[in-house]
Amino acid sequence: MKAVLFLSEFYQLGLVLALLAASVAGQEEDRDPVWLPFVAWLGAAVAFGNLGARGMMFWDAYKVDALSQFFKLAISVGFAIAVTNAIRQPLLERAKRADYFMLMSFSALGLMLLSSCVELITIYVALELASYALYALIPLRAQDKRAAEAAIKYILFGAMVTALSLYGLSYIINGQHTTYIAELANKPWSVAASPMAVIGLTLFLAGFFYKLAMFPFHFWCPDVYQGTSNETAAYVATLPKLGAVVILVRLASILKPGLEITTILAVLGAASMTFGNLAALAQTDLKRLLGYSSVAHAGYVMLGLVSGTGIGMAAAAFYSLIYILMNLTCFWVICRIAKNGENVSLADLGGLYKKAPGLAFILAVSAFALVGLPPTAGFTGKLFLLSSAWDHGYNWLVIVAVLNTAISIYYYLNMVRHAYTTEAATEEPATAVPAYSMAFGAGLSAVLLLLGILPGPVYDLAVRAGLQILP
Amino acid sequence: MQDFGYPVLTSLIVLPLIAAAALAFFKSETAIRAFTFVVGLLECLLCLPLLHFDMTTADFQFVEKAAWLPQWGISYYLGADGISLYMILLSALLLPLCVLCSWTYIGKRIKEFHFCLLLMTTASVGVFAALDFVLFYIFWEALLVPMYLLIAVWGGPRRGYASIKFFLYTLAGSTLLLVAIVAFWKTTGTFSIPDLMTHSYSFRFQFWAFLAMALAFAIKVPMFPFHTWLPAAHVEAPSAGSVILAAVLIKMGAYGFMRFCLPLAPDASQYFAPMMIAISIASIIYGGFIALGQKDIKRLVAYSSVGHMGFVTLGIFLFNKAGIQGALLVMLNHGITTGALFMMIGTIYERSHSREIADNLGLGKFLPGFMFFWGVFALSSLGFPGTNSFVGELFVLVGAFYKSTWIGFLAVPGAMLAAAYMLRLSLKLAWGRPRASKSKFWPDLNTREWFYLAPMAILVFYIGLAPRLAIDALSPSIDKLVTVMQPKTAITYQIDIEKTANGG
Numbered sequence: 001m002k003a004v005l006f007l008s009e010f011y012q013l014g015l016v017l018a019l020l021a022a023s024v025a026g027q028e029e030d031r032d033p034v035w036l037p038f039v040a041w042l043g044a045a046v047a048f049g050n051l052g053a054r055g056m057m058f059w060d061a062y063k064v065d066a067l068s069q070f071f072k073l074a075i076s077v078g079f080a081i082a083v084t085n086a087i088r089q090p091l092l093e094r095a096k097r098a099d100y101f102m103l104m105s106f107s108a109l110g111l112m113l114l115s116s117c118v119e120l121i122t123i124y125v126a127l128e129l130a131s132y133a134l135y136a137l138i139p140l141r142a143q144d145k146r147a148a149e150a151a152i153k154y155i156l157f158g159a160m161v162t163a164l165s166l167y168g169l170s171y172i173i174n175g176q177h178t179t180y181i182a183e184l185a186n187k188p189w190s191v192a193a194s195p196m197a198v199i200g201l202t203l204f205l206a207g208f209f210y211k212l213a214m215f216p217f218h219f220w221c222p223d224v225y226q227g228t229s230n231e232t233a234a235y236v237a238t239l240p241k242l243g244a245v246v247i248l249v250r251l252a253s254i255l256k257p258g259l260e261i262t263t264i265l266a267v268l269g270a271a272s273m274t275f276g277n278l279a280a281l282a283q284t285d286l287k288r289l290l291g292y293s294s295v296a297h298a299g300y301v302m303l304g305l306v307s308g309t310g311i312g313m314a315a316a317a318f319y320s321l322i323y324i325l326m327n328l329t330c331f332w333v334i335c336r337i338a339k340n341g342e343n344v345s346l347a348d349l350g351g352l353y354k355k356a357p358g359l360a361f362i363l364a365v366s367a368f369a370l371v372g373l374p375p376t377a378g379f380t381g382k383l384f385l386l387s388s389a390w391d392h393g394y395n396w397l398v399i400v401a402v403l404n405t406a407i408s409i410y411y412y413l414n415m416v417r418h419a420y421t422t423e424a425a426t427e428e429p430a431t432a433v434p435a436y437s438m439a440f441g442a443g444l445s446a447v448l449l450l451l452g453i454l455p456g457p458v459y460d461l462a463v464r465a466g467l468q469i470l471p
Numbered sequence: 472m473q474d475f476g477y478p479v480l481t482s483l484i485v486l487p488l489i490a491a492a493a494l495a496f497f498k499s500e501t502a503i504r505a506f507t508f509v510v511g512l513l514e515c516l517l518c519l520p521l522l523h524f525d526m527t528t529a530d531f532q533f534v535e536k537a538a539w540l541p542q543w544g545i546s547y548y549l550g551a552d553g554i555s556l557y558m559i560l561l562s563a564l565l566l567p568l569c570v571l572c573s574w575t576y577i578g579k580r581i582k583e584f585h586f587c588l589l590l591m592t593t594a595s596v597g598v599f600a601a602l603d604f605v606l607f608y609i610f611w612e613a614l615l616v617p618m619y620l621l622i623a624v625w626g627g628p629r630r631g632y633a634s635i636k637f638f639l640y641t642l643a644g645s646t647l648l649l650v651a652i653v654a655f656w657k658t659t660g661t662f663s664i665p666d667l668m669t670h671s672y673s674f675r676f677q678f679w680a681f682l683a684m685a686l687a688f689a690i691k692v693p694m695f696p697f698h699t700w701l702p703a704a705h706v707e708a709p710s711a712g713s714v715i716l717a718a719v720l721i722k723m724g725a726y727g728f729m730r731f732c733l734p735l736a737p738d739a740s741q742y743f744a745p746m747m748i749a750i751s752i753a754s755i756i757y758g759g760f761i762a763l764g765q766k767d768i769k770r771l772v773a774y775s776s777v778g779h780m781g782f783v784t785l786g787i788f789l790f791n792k793a794g795i796q797g798a799l800l801v802m803l804n805h806g807i808t809t810g811a812l813f814m815m816i817g818t819i820y821e822r823s824h825s826r827e828i829a830d831n832l833g834l835g836k837f838l839p840g841f842m843f844f845w846g847v848f849a850l851s852s853l854g855f856p857g858t859n860s861f862v863g864e865l866f867v868l869v870g871a872f873y874k875s876t877w878i879g880f881l882a883v884p885g886a887m888l889a890a891a892y893m894l895r896l897s898l899k900l901a902w903g904r905p906r907a908s909k910s911k912f913w914p915d916l917n918t919r920e921w922f923y924l925a926p927m928a929i930l931v932f933y934i935g936l937a938p939r940l941a942i943d944a945l946s947p948s949i950d951k952l953v954t955v956m957q958p959k960t961a962i963t964y965q966i967d968i969e970k971t972a973n974g975g
Binding site for chain 2: 353368371373374375379383384386387390391398399402403405406409410413417420421455456459460463
């Protein structure tokens with residue numbers, strides 16, 4: 001009976017094991033799991049079917065509820081898109097492909113586990129599971145030194161933050177004498193009442209800020225995106241953020257508006273969006289640009305988290321889903337136009353409207369979604385965030401957020417401008433994009449538009465998740 | 472009386488959208504143009520039921536309402552009243568005319584061009600028809616993208632600069648509008664504009680809401696000193712882009728003032744009125760003087776727009792019937808006249824490949840048809856009696872003198888400046904001595920050009936000579952707007968201000 005609750009995780013674990021088998025079996029040339037996208041999409045279907053599962057497991061440390069199932073669905077959909085995107089990447093030897101995807105699946109498994117954890121030590125273990133795979137994933141880019149550098153940066157920074165996080169955990173245990181979130185929620189969390197626990201929680205959260213690439217834990221982000229392969233960047237830029245958001249939503253019962261710790265969250269959010277957007281203005285490498293843009297988006301999510309209402313949590317959950325879709329759509333185009341898997345700069349977008357009009361359109365949709373322009377999903381997501389945060393003591397954060405939207409227009413629009421109005425530096429033949437690839441990208445952009453026009457059903461799921469945390 | 476068997480406003484919004492999607496199936500350039508033109512005519516035909524507008528009521532008519540996001544109380548809510556009716560009609564009318572005036576002007580990427588044109592029609596009808604604040608905002612922002620592309624792809628040599636500037640300015644302004652929308656929703660729990668109008672808000676709330684909304688609208692209008700994007704955008708935009716920019720896009724700002732600022736924040740509007748009137752007069756005088764010194768025809772007309780729109784905002788913030796009536800008429804008339812002038816600049820540019828006044832001298836002898844239309848629209852632009860603009864500006868001036876002799880006195884030079892720069896320009900175009908006699912070989916207007924200028928000229932005289940119809944349709948809505956502004960006398964809002972000062 002209980003195994004049903006665990007269905008998505010079992011499926012993902014099975015996937016990991018299958019890939020492990022594939023990575024050791026047969027000839028080196030055969031280790032190319034071309035079947036993976038189909039199986040991954042099936043996994044998304046499993047997660048969808050398992051949306052209604054509810055229950056507690058493992059001595060109440062593991063909770064299957066509306067929130068966890070919403071995020072598991074988001075993670076498995078994101079994973080399926082990322083896998084479909086990465087399956088034919090040019091800069092990865094065939095022999096390494098099974099290993100590569102095994103690591104990626106492992107990381108997704110960790111994130112799925114993370115979305116159900118309701119106990120701090122379990123959270124920590126799941127987080128590490130999700131991270132370790134990534135440390136090994138990032139350098140896999142055809143003997144590229146930049147990728148190795150990116151991996152070193154990621155692991156050093158990650159190890160540092162993990163240590164901080166553990167150290168914070170010890171303070172929380174010391175101050176509050178429990179690690180269950182449900183019990184922690186009933187304890188006082190003001191600096192005056194329990195200074196040690198507040199410091200501990202702040203340090204503990206650092207681990208998630210790092211995953212989320214929030215200021216001032218964002219330094220790895222642009223470098224890692226730039227160094228690693230386009231396909232890996234698409235994964236690193238999106239799914240781990242879901243893991244961080246789900247934990248921050250879980251902790252929302254602690255982060256009540258007005259508390260010092262919540263204000264810290266709001267201030268970091270404001271700093272994150274402002275810094276991210278300003279830094280992105282000056283970028284010419286598309287992945288770096290998206291790296292800084294993700295720093296900014298991490299800030300936007302804080303709007304929902306600091307509101308202290310179920311609707312706010314729902315808005316944050318909904319936005320993080322939209323965010324991964326927007327980013328994966330954008331990366332989809334980047335991976336298609338990258339010549340031989342190299343990095344793409346703004347100038348490389350020149351003449352895209354002529355070389356591949358479909359890709360140019362998809363890129364435009366994702367860019368306008370990232371700005372938050374109607375009628376894309378980015379707008380609805382942002383509208384929900386702004387409305388949920390207004391009148392909960394953080395109106396200034398709302399104002400900062402909309403002013404930041406104004407800043408961000410420039411660099412997103414720049415992508416569209418290059419794609420549509422400039423000509424290619426050298427006359428090149430039309431970019432050959434396979435029909436299925438184009439259809440998939442078109443599907444992604446259609447989803448972005450559809451969620452902008454009819455967000456109702458998906459938003460309902462998010463609301464159910466949010467209200468369950470804060471009724 | 473209002474049931475026509477189909478949802479009128481929705482069909483106006485959806486038809487161009489479907490047509491835009493259908494464009495994908497066309498290959499031949501002529502077929503694309505012809506198809507879009509036919510769609511434009513259809514759009515105008517679909518508008519006809521709107522002429523059954525009931526002129527005796529200020530209520531919204533042709534209302535359509537459907538739940539959209541019930542969790543947030545956002546609905547698909549459309550309707551028209553006297554304030555929006557003519558702008559919807561104008562938006563629809565411009566679609567076929569713009570296709571015609573781009574027939575030879577636009578030579579590349581035809582499909583994308585008409586795609587943008589159709590999307591713009593959808594968005595502009597949507598902006599004026601939306602009665603849900605979120606829906607309004609969606610159309611409001613959605614208009615930017617096709618307009619941006621129109622300038623950035625088919626524009627003049629500095630199109631990159633102009634298009635980015637246009638986009639940044641207008642979007643930056645409207646971000647705070649979104650906050651205002653959210654704040655209204657938090658206070659009342661509804662996004663429906665008619666419902667929002669029934670609530671009353673504290674002065675403190677109105678104060679900030681007014682500022683947030685006014686910034687968005689003032690940039691769009693554009694009011695001095697936020698006007699700098701307009702000349703840049705106009706000069707670089709292709710003909711059709713300029714026409715829509717002048718006739719529809721900048722009207723959205725003035726419409727916003729009338730639809731939102733006055734009814735939703737009446738006390739704050741009263742409070743800020745002196746400032747708004749001062750800025751309006753500054754726009755009129757400034758626009759006029761700068762226009763006087765221009766060498767580029769398009770830039771001159773663009774600055775004249777700043778002046779004309781100054782009359783609109785001036786009229787709105789007089790809070791009397793004549794003023795607001797005048798403002799609405801100037802809005803409509805400026806759309807017709809300036810839209811037509813931009814079309815004409817396009818036609819002459821196709822012949823001379825220059826928009827400099829100096830390159831287009833002495834056309835009277837060789838292009839009599841062109842000069843005939845130019846004369847009509849130029850006289851209309853300076854508010855010559857018998858043409859449409861005269862009626863609107865007269866009303867605004869009457870309202871201004873009614874409010875205070877000083878305001879009227881300050882606004883009158885604007886009208887004289889308009890005569891000065893328009894007559895100077897027309898004089899040179901008609902009788903100037905051409906540098907080289909190239910203009911001898913330019914053909915006069917062809918049938919297609921007659922075809923898209925004639926409707927505008929007819930409207931110029933129709934509204935100029937028989938303004939009754941237009942005024943009658945506007946009256947009930949304006950009466951309602953004026954009554955909203957009246958009950959709060961100067962004394963009560965003085966008290967409100969004191970309360971605010973004391974932290975109330």
